[in-house]
Amino acid sequence: MELKIAVSGINAVDNPGPGIGVAKSLTEAEDFSAQIIGLAYDAMEPGIYMDWIIKKSFIMPYPSGGHDAFINRLIYIKDNYGLDFVMSVLDAELPVLIKYADELEKNGIKTFLPTYQQFKLRAKDRLEEIAQSIGIDIPKSAVVSSYDELIKAVEKIGLPVMVKGAFYKAYRAYTTQEAISYYNKIVAQWGYPIIVQQVVSGEEMNVVAVGDGEGNSLGMVGIKKMWITELGKIWTGVTIKNEKMLTAAQKFIEKYGWRGAFELECIVDTKEDRVYLIEINPRFPAWSYFSTGVGVNIAANIIRKAFDLPVKQYADYPAGKLYVRFTDDLVTDMDRFQKVITRGES
Amino acid sequence: MNRIKQLAINEEGFVFDPLTGDSFTVNQTGLFILQKLKEGKETEQIVKELTEEFEVSQEEAERDLIDFVEKLRSYRLL
Amino acid sequence: MKKIYQKPVITKLQTGFMNKFGSSPLYARKVRTDIDGVPISELVEKFGSPLFVISEKQLREKYRQIYSAFTNRYPNVQFGWSYKTNYLKAVCAVLHQEGAIAEVVSEFEYEKARNMGIEGKDIIFNGPHKTINALKRAALEGAKIHIDHFDEITDLEHIADEIGKQIKVAIRINMDTGIHPQWDRFGFNLETGQALDAVKRIASGGKLVLNGLHCHIGTFILEPEAYGKEVEKMVKFAYEIEDNFGFKIEYLDIGGGFPSKNRLKGTYLPPDVAVPPVEEFAEKITDSLYSNLRPGDFPKLILETGRAIVDEAGYLITTVFASKRLPDGRKAYIADAGVNLLFTAFWYKFNIEIDREVQGSNEPSVIYGPLCMNIDIIDEGTMLPPLKRGTRLIFSPVGAYNNTQWMQFIEYRPNVVMVMEDQTVEIIREKEDLSDIERRERLPDRLKIK
Numbered sequence: 088m089e090l091k092i093a094v095s096g097i098n099a100v101d102n103p104g105p106g107i108g109v110a111k112s113l114t115e116a117e118d119f120s121a122q123i124i125g126l127a128y129d130a131m132e133p134g135i136y137m138d139w140i141i142k143k144s145f146i147m148p149y150p151s152g153g154h155d156a157f158i159n160r161l162i163y164i165k166d167n168y169g170l171d172f173v174m175s176v177l178d179a180e181l182p183v184l185i186k187y188a189d190e191l192e193k194n195g196i197k198t199f200l201p202t203y204q205q206f207k208l209r210a211k212d213r214l215e216e217i218a219q220s221i222g223i224d225i226p227k228s229a230v231v232s233s234y235d236e237l238i239k240a241v242e243k244i245g246l247p248v249m250v251k252g253a254f255y256k257a258y259r260a261y262t263t264q265e266a267i268s269y270y271n272k273i274v275a276q277w278g279y280p281i282i283v284q285q286v287v288s289g290e291e292m293n294v295v296a297v298g299d300g301e302g303n304s305l306g307m308v309g310i311k312k313m314w315i316t317e318l319g320k321i322w323t324g325v326t327i328k329n330e331k332m333l334t335a336a337q338k339f340i341e342k343y344g345w346r347g348a349f350e351l352e353c354i355v356d357t358k359e360d361r362v363y364l365i366e367i368n369p370r371f372p373a374w375s376y377f378s379t380g381v382g383v384n385i386a387a388n389i390i391r392k393a394f395d396l397p398v399k400q401y402a403d404y405p406a407g408k409l410y411v412r413f414t415d416d417l418v419t420d421m422d423r424f425q426k427v428i429t430r431g432e433s
Numbered sequence: 434m435n436r437i438k439q440l441a442i443n444e445e446g447f448v449f450d451p452l453t454g455d456s457f458t459v460n461q462t463g464l465f466i467l468q469k470l471k472e473g474k475e476t477e478q479i480v481k482e483l484t485e486e487f488e489v490s491q492e493e494a495e496r497d498l499i500d501f502v503e504k505l506r507s508y509r510l511l
Numbered sequence: 512m513k514k515i516y517q518k519p520v521i522t523k524l525q526t527g528f529m530n531k532f533g534s535s536p537l538y539a540r541k542v543r544t545d546i547d548g549v550p551i552s553e554l555v556e557k558f559g560s561p562l563f564v565i566s567e568k569q570l571r572e573k574y575r576q577i578y579s580a581f582t583n584r585y586p587n588v589q590f591g592w593s594y595k596t597n598y599l600k601a602v603c604a605v606l607h608q609e610g611a612i613a614e615v616v617s618e619f620e621y622e623k624a625r626n627m628g629i630e631g632k633d634i635i636f637n638g639p640h641k642t643i644n645a646l647k648r649a650a651l652e653g654a655k656i657h658i659d660h661f662d663e664i665t666d667l668e669h670i671a672d673e674i675g676k677q678i679k680v681a682i683r684i685n686m687d688t689g690i691h692p693q694w695d696r697f698g699f700n701l702e703t704g705q706a707l708d709a710v711k712r713i714a715s716g717g718k719l720v721l722n723g724l725h726c727h728i729g730t731f732i733l734e735p736e737a738y739g740k741e742v743e744k745m746v747k748f749a750y751e752i753e754d755n756f757g758f759k760i761e762y763l764d765i766g767g768g769f770p771s772k773n774r775l776k777g778t779y780l781p782p783d784v785a786v787p788p789v790e791e792f793a794e795k796i797t798d799s800l801y802s803n804l805r806p807g808d809f810p811k812l813i814l815e816t817g818r819a820i821v822d823e824a825g826y827l828i829t830t831v832f833a834s835k836r837l838p839d840g841r842k843a844y845i846a847d848a849g850v851n852l853l854f855t856a857f858w859y860k861f862n863i864e865i866d867r868e869v870q871g872s873n874e875p876s877v878i879y880g881p882l883c884m885n886i887d888i889i890d891e892g893t894m895l896p897p898l899k900r901g902t903r904l905i906f907s908p909v910g911a912y913n914n915t916q917w918m919q920f921i922e923y924r925p926n927v928v929m930v931m932e933d934q935t936v937e938i939i940r941e942k943e944d945l946s947d948i949e950r951r952e953r954l955p956d957r958l959k960i961k
Contacts, residue, residue: 456524458521488515497519504836
């Protein structure tokens with residue numbers, strides 16, 4: 088079976104999008120032949136030039152353009168080049184794709200996404216409820232929108248605390264004064280509300296997994312980040328098997344009927360045997376090729392599920408496999424760049 | 434010395450400045466004007482040629498040429 | 512054969528901005544040649560530019576859509592038209608014809624509603640500043656008075672003494688529904704017990720009869736669940752009052768705050784994705800009613816939706832008066848309407864449509880208004896093709912809050928017309944001239960220029 092699969096997030100830069108890892112995983116599947124179409128938001132996204140993985144790329148209008156721009160562009164790609172599946176890996180694309188998934192399907196373009204209700208679960212104010220229902224903890228936290236509430240929250244949680252914006256930015260404050268100044272800083276830039284959170288000790292561990300939408304897992308791998316960059320991105324990691332964390336991911340899929348890829352970001356305190364849920368990302372992480380590398384090709388399983396091919400059962404994976412990211416460079420002519428600039432496609 | 438003469442201009446409207454490494458996109462009319470400027474033509478001559486080549490009044494061509502030249506100045510291409 | 516002319520454009524490629532389709536072509540290149548079948552050119556020719564245009568058809572359709580979303584789910588629903596959103600007579604009249612009562616927030620608005628022929632009993636009187644005169648009139652005429660603060664309770668008790676009868680009242684409460692910022696400056700706070708204190712105070716006075724609760728959780732609310740929480744808390748509080756004080760809470764006014772398909776500045780998602788359909792709000796609200804109300808109890812549900820009804824029915828036609836090139840290379844257009852007419856430009860990024868097909872590729876552009884004032888900007892950054900002088904730009908949605916918050920600053924306010932359902936066009940507010948502005952002025956004799 089030959090499939091044309093569009094993958095976004097092909098910006099393989101120092102803060103990489105998940106696209107290249109997902110594209111590599113798809114091309115490695117043996118039971119179908121994936122031809123990868125790159126969806127880029129800038130003519131300088133490296134994936135456009137990595138022609139051994141991505142044959143053809145299209146510049147996309149930003150998802151903020153909504154239906155008329157974004158969805159119509161996908162339909163244009165379908166009509167002019169062929170497109171069977173869109174593998175979205177960017178948060179910003181999800182709402183518009185979820186909203187218009189039926190319309191895409193009618194136009195012969197499949198997706199495999201969470202429902203909008205599921206997508207909203209990732210909101211920070213829902214984490215407590217989710218953590219509870221899947222048997223893990225979350226750092227104590229409070230949502231505040233005034234000095235008064237902030238100071239009360241700091242007193243209740245105890246210093247040091249993390250001061251976070253609802254969507255972006257997080258600072259560690261060791262004194263109430265510091266907490267107030269970070270509060271002001273975030274409010275000035277991102278507005279209300281602010282989240283005050285307990286600082287928990289432990290190691291950063293993550294799970295990548297896929298739910299089939301019916302409560303079953305289509306593959307799951309747990310890792311620990313061993314070395315991260317200044318931007319907080321993984322550079323070296325190792326596969327691990329923390330039962331509590333993996334069970335929580337399994338329960339998350341069962342309880343919420345999650346459909347599509349997701350990542351659980353956790354802090355694991357092995358001394359106290361506690362797992363804290365920090366974030367749920369409703370998509371592949373940038374390091375998702377790690378799971379393919381240890382034999383769990385979850386991206387391929389999504390395609391199998393979507394096209395009614397036999398799904399592979401990935402019951403297990405080896406712990407102690409190493410993930411190493413490295414940099415590379417390539418030299419090319421300006422042709423492709425010119426084409427992408429003037430025509431919007433390579 | 435204006436930099437226009439050194440610009441690498443392709444027919445699809447992609448412009449590359451080897452001096453700075455900057456790239457630009459330009460539409461058909463802009464391309465036409467750039468080529469004339471490259472040939473060293475004066476404003477009046479370019480306006481005349483614009484009105485001969487395109488469906489445009491002298492007044493509009495003049496106004497637009499001034500605007501385009503201002504834009505080139507803002508990019509320090511002139 | 513000469514070639515078709517496009518205005519010349521050159522754009523530098525900048526890292527991070529090398530996207531041919533860039534920021535929302537949806538808003539950058541849309542052509543609108545008519546409103547409800549009436550050509551833009553004809554509208555401007557007859558009524559001038561700038562010109563506010565309100566579509567009767569869209570106004571009625573929107574009202575019916577929202578109203579039926581609720582009446583299909585709950586048997587006892589009443590809409591109150593929020594006058595402050597747009598109190599042009601023609602707009603109010605359309606909505607009153609559709610069945611809305613009036614929701615007013617000041618003495619001026621109260622008088623306006625009465626002048627429209629709306630009876631006192633069909634007026635909801637909200638707001639923190641109700642003068643004694645206005646309160647007295649409202650009490651005598653049987654309006655639904657929603658108390659905002661303790662001083663108002665005292666005022667009403669004095670009036671009850673004066674007119675020699677009990678006055679039916681509701682109180683406005685505020686609460687935490689997870690919406691930030693929490694609107695806690697209006698009414699009595701629920702969580703701190705202030706609302707309960709207000710009820711006690713009303714009960715002990717014996718001069719007022721509490722028969723309703725009112726709450727308004729915020730504005731442009733994108734989270735339907737917040738209304739579910741609001742309703743739950745209101746119903747529980749209503750039963751607490753009924754069980755302990757013997758009042759019968761006949762209605763729950765859950766306020767408004769429903770979004771229109773407008774785009775708030777600083778929000779990433781486009782309105783067609785970000786704004787939930789009204790049915791979703793109705794679903795959450797009525798679900799919450801059914802799961803909290805006692806069997807067989809169906810108090811009247813009042814909604815004061817304003818923006819969601821009128822915003823999308825309003826357009827502003829403007830004309831490109833001049834253009835210039837800014838020192839940073841951006842193109843700037845001066846339109847004949849600015850923030851003087853579009854107060855909501857301070858928080859919305861409008862849909863911008865052009866009245867004709869224009870050749871040429873888009874470039875970063877700024878749209879300024881006509882005022883001699885630095886803040887007069889309608890859009891500080893959008894992608895537009897090069898526009899000729901005289902091109903019309905149509906901004907929307909502008910039906911909410913502009914015809915009430917606009918200002919007369921160095922320019923006259925223009926005609927407002929309504930495109931009627933039969934495609935005739937009526938002036939509903941005539942453009943101003945000098946006499947309108949000077950009518951109230953008095954020039955002392957000694958200052959007169961001889």
